[in-house]
Amino acid sequence: MGRANLCGAIMPVLVMIGLVLFGSVVAWSHEGGTTIIPSSLTVKTGSDLEVKVNGLVGTQTATFRLTGMTGKYELGEFPISSDDFTQTLKIPADLTPGSYRLTVEGGDRSAKVVITID
16 A cells, blocks of 8 residues: 555544544635634534634625535525634524535635534
8 A cells, every 4th residue: 555545544534533532623624724613513403503714715705505415405695704704504404314514615715524414
């Protein structure tokens, strides 16, 4: 196994260990360091989820969506007044439980993180 393949195989294990030991939230970033950090990686249908977004530069609105095996769910477009902000999102009550990619987009920047809906 090559070095790159070994790193690719080990990284997910290290991330999971970090989540178990430290309760950390993993945020993915795109387009110049934009991040999205939910208050929890597991959320119940019909409940609120607070997310922190950093580095959404050059836009006045942020659009949030969930994407899963059963489709895409728009959570809304919200006005923002700074590049770093916190937004409370309402998780739809009729979502099928499972893993979903939570995405934020604004201007030419975006970030995403995988969360679990119970």
